[in-house]
Amino acid sequence: MPKTNPSRLSDSHTVLVLDASVAINLLGTGRPRDILAALRQNVIIEQTTMREVRRDPYSNQPASGIMTDLITDNMLEAAELSGTALDEFVGLVSAASPDDLGDGEAAAIALAEDIAADFVTDDRKATRIALSRRPDRPPLTSFDLLTCPMIETQFGESAIDVLYNALTFARMRILPELRAWTVERLGEDRARNCPGLSATRRIHR
């Protein structure tokens, strides 16, 4: 088993703002409450972003119920853009292609910048744009959250099962440079069930 933990999540990250792509992956684990409880960071989702989380991939039910419960139980905080952040949001959605974003992604980035928080996304375009605006605050990913030491400590051996659920139920994406690590942790058989580990489908020369 690989010894190095590749998660970039650390104590320097205190407040996280989630993109819809990450929220969906958390739901896909089947244990979003336990994951949020294990993380030491404050985790926030903007209202516009939250509206894009429509279905819970684990239960295949509407996501509104579970999201509301998480917020009511203070596991997740809901926020709404206003003022200059709203203007930044409009700037992000109305930019000329290819620098424009969808509402949820733009709202999350605008909020994260407004409150000096860290943006969490799995989308390549959103990552590129967020990084171009704040090169010193590279966005985190679902992988960073689900493989961090806090999760490993809390879940023990079943930490990899949590990741596996997100990969299968939610079709979570994995950066190319992290695929080998993930496949080694999961094993080849389980890796084949994960659409996001597309390296296993490549045609090799």
Next chain:
Amino acid sequence: MTRALDRIDPRVLGERLRAARARAGLTQVETADQLRVARTTIVAIEKGDRRVRAEDLKSLSEIFGISVSALTRPSAITVELVPRFRAMPATPDGPTLAAAKLLNALAAAEVELERLLDAPLPRNYPPERPILSGDVREQAEEAALELRHRFGLGLGAVGDIVSFLELELGVRVFIRPLPSGSVSGLYAYEESVGACILLNRNHPQTRRSLTAAHELGHFLATRHKADVCDDATNVTAREERYANAFAFAFLMPSAAVRRRFQEYSQGGQSFSPRHLILMAHAFHVSPPAMCRRLEDLRILPGGTWDSLHERGFSGEHARSVLGDRSAEAVGGTPPRLWFLASEAYRLGLKSEGQLADMLVMDRLEVRELLDAMGAEDAEDEPIALVR
């Protein structure tokens, strides 16, 4: 510092807001009430005489059920197919209007993606053929034969009418599950997007093919009029009789039907339900459609299908005769829009969230689409081409 909204042309934004309000079926008064402003404010915003505030823009996007991105991004396309459905003589019901809005969104998405990728859909439209006075069935039969001849189809079965529409004619076709089982399909035309058809994914492929052929009939004869193909359609209306006759004639040309019947019935000696199933399969239509065509051509007596149905003929019979061949083809959704979406994603032109919005899909459905198209393979190794 210039605010983002100050950089957007208020006339363009105003026009988009007006079009969004029209799609939502709201008046200026209703919109003003919901936004808690005077009607004159809405009028001024839509004319571009007044800049909308960011807070109001966000509220309007929620009122109209459209993203702020769709209202403001420069690449967004404004398509106005929905008013054509609202203007139909029979007021469309909720599910039909929802389908019209979906068709509108998909047409706009496809055109926007085409422009971003510089991959326009070539149009190869045959001339419009208005319905003249006289027998509509005869005119439909002639039009169907002429279209087959024009595109070199001969008398052979049209196994994939969707690809024919897209690739040969340049008609946009979308297949999506529609909540209402009674809506088979929609057709509309607007110059900016051309002819567009939406088919119900919840229907079997044979029914979808017939619906597509029906809408093709409308495309030929009443090009600029929107059409809804559903259980409530007035089948006695002249245009509907034409479209229905056209669909049957196009998918089951009379000469080909007679020849097949001759084969299967051994010169008219014996014809069984099993033969009917085999003929239907040969023409890629359902057994009831095949039977109805045989009745229309007076090869079988009128009422044959009703009689078979009363005797308990069902889909099980088709399966028992055809085995696995009766199963619907995998992946009935035409790939063109999927291909455009996946290329835009792969090239970093569109994000997952943007695609979900444009394609009116759940994020998980978008991920499934992208996985199916291999869009995550940013390092896709190319195959050497012949130069």
